[in-house]
Amino acid sequence: MHEFRVQVGPAAFRIGSQWKRPLDQLAELYRDYPVPQIPDYSVRLESVSLLRRFIRPSVAINGDYMLPDAAPLPLEQGLLAAEMAMNLQMALGWRRHVLLHASAVEKDGKALIMTGQSGSGKSTLAALLGHRGWRFMGDEFVLVDLESGDAVPFPRLISLKNEAIGAMLATALDGRFGPLMPSTPKGDIRHLVPPSDAIAHMARPARPALLLFPSFGFDAAVREVGPSEVFMRLTQASTNYVALGEKGFSTLTRFVQTVPARAIDYRDGIEAEALVNQLWAECA
């Protein structure tokens, strides 16, 4: 079994694989990240059967935390399998922070957090802003500290889907991209290494200052979102709120009482960036 280790924010991963290629791809993309001594989570990319290790190789996603019905992926999507497995460990296992399914960027020590359904554009927006003067903190998970309420970065590889790939190829001209994986279960996927400041400062938290619920594909609009609606949406966006008990409750209630929230509609990245800058100036 081949092995690769990587530290992303506060979480340390060990990824084992029966094939070398996905780990070589990971090692190349994560080459600027710290290598941890003791992993929090182990992930294994294994063949579904002995035969399928060699013939039309098929990668089953295994690890400390597993979904029993997770479909295996072809070896060409081994990198995606590893990323999905790492996400799964966080979503099911992380207990040190309130974990929000959200993206975040930072400016002046303050965090802009964006959450919403898949396809809302939160990931693309974070990637875009991360290349336009903001520090990228993460495009998948935001970790909220149980004591301070600060947002802790989790800047894993940026996972670009479909149209976002072209948009970021045009924006991140000096960016390092992973291989294009067409027609995955999530559509076309291509990973992008976060900007170097995101990796260098991945241990530096930021105070949440603005929460946005973006919706892509509508005419530009802004709507204020009240604390109780924010609370309901954030509990839905958190995989570990219930498990954290009273700590989770006090952390999230403080969050919704102190962080202004807006829903924004937008048609493209330029419109979104203008809205973000306007709201940031007003609220943060």
Added chain:
Amino acid sequence: MVTPLDSLTLVYQRRSGITHIVAEPAPEILAAMGADALTADEVAQRLAAQFDFDSAQAADIIAARLNELADLGLVERCYA
């Protein structure tokens, strides 16, 4: 733990670990009761002292809300 937000109030129940999101008059009923065992009439009288309504007319409504709160486990039914 009770945290009022806007028109809704969050109630975190330590024993079950469940977060309830309630609207008026549930938080007002819980606050009026405190830790006391009361009938719906008695809750209505306490609330009528704070808010402007006729406690005799409100007792049925409050009894219905108390039943809902009991189903959620936020109040307990006492049998004399």
